[in-house]
Amino acid sequence: MKLEAQDPQDGAPSPIAHILVQCQLGLTVTRLDPAPEGAVDTSKAGLLKELVTEWLGSLPPAYRETDPDTRWDDQLLYIPLQRRQLHAIGYMTMFGPFKPYLTKVYDSSSTGADRASREAAVDVGLHLMTVSRRLFDQVFPINAKFHIVTFLIFDTAAFLCSAIIHDKDHSLPRHEEVFRSVRLACSLVKQLSPITKTAAICYPVLTKLANSLRKPAKKASPGPVASDSISQLDSLAGLTPESSTETISPDALGGSSESIAATDVFFPASLDFPVQAMLTPPITGVSDFSDMDIGQFDQIWDWQDLDLNFLPEMPVQ
Template identity: 35%
Template sequence: MEDALRLIPPKPYTDILVQHFLNETNYQYYSIYPPTFSRDYSTWWLGKVKGQPLTAEFTCLLLRVCACSALVLFPGERQKLESELGENIQSLSERYHHAARRLSSTIPPGKGGLTQVRQLFLTASWFKTEALFVESWHALSSAIHEAQELGFHRNSAKVSITEFEREMSRRMWCILCAWDWQMSHLLSRPIIINNNNSVELPNLRLESPDSQIELPSPITHMALQCRLGQMILKIPGMMNESLSPMQSVSVQEEVEKWFASLPSAFRLIDPDTRWDDTHKYVVMQRHQLHAVGYMVKLKPLKQCLVQNLDQGAPSVRKGHQSSAIDYALKLMDASHRLLGCMLPMNAKFYFAPFLIFDTASLLCSAIIHDHTRSLPQRERIIQALGVSVNMLGLVRITKTGAICHSILTKLIEGLPVSLMERMSLNYKYSENIDGEHYTTPESQHGSALLRDDGTHPNIAGIRSSVALPLDLASFEPTNSGIADIADIDLGTFNQIWDLGNLDLDFFDPQLS
């Protein structure tokens, strides 16, 4: 405990980290209820000043909040902390993280309450932000097992607790369930939580006054993702790689039901935007939900994008491919919008860049396999790839962003496309996301790949306000870029992405 207390910075600096977390970072998952945390935070500091005993679990949670917040500070906040504390902010974050791990190991299972579950969850969140996905999955497992020790998975009506405590435990369990199925999807790992039992969803009414009953709670998006997981996990083989395109019908039906159930502020078509300016989390969570839904719809059809379907291919297979392309374009649109509203502060937020990259790489494979140049929506695919590589250029300062941008650029360099198509790929981007000028039309207004009515406009005229050459127009179709991908050091990125899934070994540009 003494080591942890020495590491926590003086209160003015801790206040900066805590307030940034509560006002910004927390809205990604809303794992902490701000009024309760703020009260406990004040009590903790008062006890520290008076020399009173401090609980290990809240001290751990405070360190976790500082560690997570430090990774995504505004430039001015980061500069202030680095200059006045005399240490690089990344180093500070890592030291907070390691101190919390050491202190957390002293807390027996089932003894730290909800606070312990929260700080264990923030461990998983910190690892994921640092692109340490396997470590994040193991940390998530620890948080889930701690929650199970406390009975969060059981019928709360049978437990003698207050209604507020019941709501808090339901919220935390809901977040863990949503993370469980999505991390399993990402890493092709087994589900940790037994989904035979239904999840009690929170009531979501703590934050909203009666006069704004339609305003989504900041935790609503996690409850909705939890519910989607419950719906799709009933489909046999859903989390396995063996899910066939024919089984996709069940997946599409469930996701469509889920889309139809979204609150008005999160609707796919003509969403209620009255809170977009006053409650900025609504915009981010809307795009996040749309991306998650299309990610699930695309999953069983991914293999349809890496196949060469000639004119004689069965109509069923062509139909699956057409659907896959439609879902992929919609997924890229939602991901572009999501990334746009996360920048510049949350450049490390892996979800949007990875979805953009993963989907764009599949569409590159679809173009390469399109020997007859008859791929549905080929022009829009080309345009979407141009937007995507430039969006990823905005996050090249991060580990995930740098790898995604490098690989996608090489894939695009090797595409067998016409001169006109290559001109469509020649978009521009701004490299500066830490200063004043990082904005693209995608981050200002959302990607133009889709209108709000779900249709595809022509996006050939999109340009960013800062023109820096991407220098793709001079390339002839060649697989040299694709061959070079094998030389890229993927690091931990190979935990979530496999080049072999694109089926590019055959590619000979002379045949295209």
């Protein structure tokens, strides 16, 4: 318990400084009165968004999302990791109360308030995917088993898929970006799948869900005809199911992986699961999702939240 008293470099955050910052967010959130179980409270979602935004703006200079103080990044590798972890936790907290607006059917009967809340949900979800990608870049491949990496990418992408599925009148804001974000998530989880058993389970599920999506029809325009499948949509942009949108280099980790000793980095513990806990039946359609065994994810993630019961069975690929 003497770590906090140690000053690794003049003015640098200690290896446990980010825990205090996370506790401040937790105290802020617990002061909000919870909505009744199953209820959606628009005002609470908006208030929480404001509180988390204020918390993000109050982060110490080394942890800021915009123009952070990076002078210690090369020597103290735990600082860039903690920075990205804090951003991910902040936007994950912000995203939570907006999720129900991505699982509602939107048609001519939808209210303007619901549509505005969905727009906010999409904005937060897309940004959460961005910060999740930054966290992925920070830990891959040295410590890719850090459980929050797989969970955030998978969880965010699943709800973005749900938003597309429930968009009956093709009014989803930023739908092109949503499609691309889902495709990026599939690519990232695929890279994680040989390393973590949780990702190995999530990858075929997410790709099956993504392949069920259809791009909204577009008005005729000169040039090549746009495809309506999510995989074909991204192949037009030079993406393929076999690769990420970007090449992950050791530079993203602050140097060559061979030059980093385990004692040099303060990585969080992994919560990956034993093989016997990850055995699942074959996935041939959405109805199979509820029978999946995804280990301890079952304690924090529920397929029913996506409201996919009406989705037709997806063909076996």
